[in-house]
Amino acid sequence: NAGVMQNPRHLVRRRGQEARLRCSPMKGHSHVYWYRQLPEEGLKFMVYLQKENIIDESGMPKERFSAEFPKEGPSILRIQQVVRGDSAAYFCASSPILGADYGYTFGSGTRLTVV
């Protein structure tokens, strides 16, 4: 039973390019959460999705960032026109039921570097 799979593990983009980060939740998990870990910062909640629905995107910057979790395929976090400040580790987590009270299974993350 594979864990949460994220790819790519490392992504380098030039300023102004687009970054697409993928997350496949654990089998049977229908709730997906994205978190961002900036250098010297703790992980911060970005967005919560269920299949074909964005439930809460309150932690995601309003400009340039979007997320989706289609009926088929992985969840995608998309960052358009990347800037240096977007450089961070992006983690995806999934759970079989709604809520963090029993903890999350996180993926290994995608480390985005904007040059």
Next chain:
Amino acid sequence: TQLLEQSPQFLSIQEGENLTVYCNSSSVFSSLQWYRQEPGEGPVLLVTVVTGGEVKKLKRLTFQFGDARKDSSLHITAAQPGDTGLYLCAGVLKENSGGSNYKLTFGKGTLLTVNP
């Protein structure tokens, strides 16, 4: 403002020593979790505590949730080099325990190095 303060920020000890790291807040949490994160990897869940005053043991690790559910501690006995990593505490704020109980608030972590 950091809702969860972890201390110490860095800790370097010798193999075999005992240590305690702390997670403190002025806010109340409905549950609190500890994760360990190794370089280049995602956080791995160690334990969840939900009841004020709760103590959980996981081999050489002992976790305690404060009576008021505002703080927690992690004690490691006879530390080993394999315990090296970033220890993160995270919790669900009580005010979010209804509709937003999926939001975890993280501390910045304690970076532990256990030298052989």
